[in-house]
Amino acid sequence: xxxxxxxxxxxxxxxxxxxxxxxxxxxxxxxxxxxxxxxxxxxxxxxxxxxxxxxxxxxxxxxxxxxxxxxxxxxxxxxxxxxxxxxxxxxxxxxxxxxxxxxxxxxxxxxxxxxxxxxxxxxxxxxxxxxxxxxxxxxxxxxxxxxxxxxxxxxxxxxxxxxxxxxxxxxxxxxxxxxxxxxxxxxxxxxxxxxxxxxxxxxxxxxxxxxxxxxxxxxxxxxxxxxxxxxxxxxxxxxxxxxxxxxxxxxxxxxxxxxxxxxxxxxxxxxxxxxxxxxxxxxxxxxxxxxxxxxxxxxxxxxxxxxxxxxxxxxxxxxxxxxxxxxxxxxxxxxxxxxxxxxxxxxxxxxxxxxxxxxxxxxxxxx
Numbered sequence: 001x002x003x004x005x006x007x008x009x010x011x012x013x014x015x016x017x018x019x020x021x022x023x024x025x026x027x028x029x030x031x032x033x034x035x036x037x038x039x040x041x042x043x044x045x046x047x048x049x050x051x052x053x054x055x056x057x058x059x060x061x062x063x064x065x066x067x068x069x070x071x072x073x074x075x076x077x078x079x080x081x082x083x084x085x086x087x088x089x090x091x092x093x094x095x096x097x098x099x100x101x102x103x104x105x106x107x108x109x110x111x112x113x114x115x116x117x118x119x120x121x122x123x124x125x126x127x128x129x130x131x132x133x134x135x136x137x138x139x140x141x142x143x144x145x146x147x148x149x150x151x152x153x154x155x156x157x158x159x160x161x162x163x164x165x166x167x168x169x170x171x172x173x174x175x176x177x178x179x180x181x182x183x184x185x186x187x188x189x190x191x192x193x194x195x196x197x198x199x200x201x202x203x204x205x206x207x208x209x210x211x212x213x214x215x216x217x218x219x220x221x222x223x224x225x226x227x228x229x230x231x232x233x234x235x236x237x238x239x240x241x242x243x244x245x246x247x248x249x250x251x252x253x254x255x256x257x258x259x260x261x262x263x264x265x266x267x268x269x270x271x272x273x274x275x276x277x278x279x280x281x282x283x284x285x286x287x288x289x290x291x292x293x294x295x296x297x298x299x300x301x302x303x304x305x306x307x308x309x310x311x312x313x314x315x316x317x318x319x320x321x322x323x324x325x326x327x328x329x330x331x332x333x334x335x336x337x338x339x340x341x342x343x344x345x346x347x348x349x350x351x352x353x354x355x356x357x358x359x360x361x362x363x364x365x366x367x
Contacts, residue, residue, distance in 0.1 A: 079178025
C-alpha cells in the first residue's frame with residue numbers, strides 16, 4: 001500500500017448514481033488517481049456504465065476487495081448498505097471516500113473509525129461544501145474576526161426536490177434505509193455549522209412527513225412514506241474561539257415549492273455574514289456571499305484567488321468533489337488524518353441521532 005508522491009493511487013467506485021454523475025468525472029480529471037474498476041449491485045447497470053466510461057467492472061464485491069491493485073474505494077451507494085461495505089473494505093486494507101450519511105448509527109461509524117485507525121487507512125467523508133470557494137471564504141472571514149463574537153446562526157435550506165407527490169417511492173422514503181431530509185441535507189448542514197463555528201452541545205427538534213404515501217414502482221401500489229421531509233431544530237453551538245454558546249436555528253425541507261434554497265446567516269457583535277443561493281437545480285452553483293458591518297449596507301464578497309477552482313463543470317457538484325478527492329489523496333500519501341473524515345462524520349451523525357430522539361420525545365437532548 002506504500003506509494004511515492006509521483007505514483008498514482010488506483011481507485012474503484014462502488015455505486016453508480018452519484019458515483020457516475022459526479023465521482024467519475026471528478027476522479028478522471030485528477031492525474032494523481034487511476035480509475036481501474038467499477039462495482040454496482042445491479043449487473044446490467046454496472047455493465048452499462050463500464051462500457052460508457054471504458055472502465056473495468058467487478059461483478060462480485062468480493063472480487064473488488066480481493067484485487068491487490070485496488071488501493072482505494074469511493075463508496076457512493078445509498079446509505080443502508082454503506083456500513084457493511086465500508087467495514088469490509090477497511091478489513092481488506094482499502095482507503096475509503098464515503099458519501100454521507102456515513103452510516104445509519106453513531107455506533108457503526110465508531111466501529112469504522114476504530115478499524116481505520118488500527119489499519120492506518122485514510123477515510124474521507126464527502127462534506128463537499130468545505131471545498132466550495134465562497135464557503136471557504138466565509139470560514140476565513142469568521143476566523144479573521146470580521147463578524148466579531150457570533151450571536152446567532154440561522155440556516156434555511158428549503159428545496160423542492162420531493163415536492164411532487166407523483167415522484168415514486170424509493171429508499172429516500174424509508175427512514176430505516178437512511179432516507180429523509182435529515183440524511184440528505186441535515187448531515188451537510190450540521191457539518192457546515194461545526195466547521196464554521198463549533199460543535200453542537202444541545203438540540204431541540206421537530207420533524208414531519210408532508211407526503212404520506214408514494215407509488216411503489218415495483219407494483220404500482222401506494223406505499224407508506226416513513227422518512228421526514230421537513231426538519232426543524234434549535235441548537236446550542238459551542239463557539240470554541242471565545243468559549244461561548246451560540247444559538248442556532250436550522251430549517252430543512254425537501255417539499256418547499258419555490259423554496260428559497262440554501263441560506264446561511266451569521267449575526268455577530270461586529271457584523272453580519274450572509275451566504276446563500278436560490279438555485280433549486282444545482283445545490284453548489286449560484287452561491288453569493290455578503291457582509292455588512294454596523295451601520296453599513298450589505299456588500300458582495302468574492303472568494304480569494306487561492307480558493308477559486310482551477311476547473312469547473314456544468315454540474316456544480318463535480319468541482320468541490322474533485323477538490324475533496326485531492327485532499328484525500330494528500331492524506332493517503334502523506335499518511336496524515338483526513339479532514340473531513342470519520343471524526344467529522346461521527347459529529348454530524350451524533351446530531352442527527354439526537355435530532356431524531358428530540359423529535360420523538362419532545363425533549364432537549366444534550367450531545
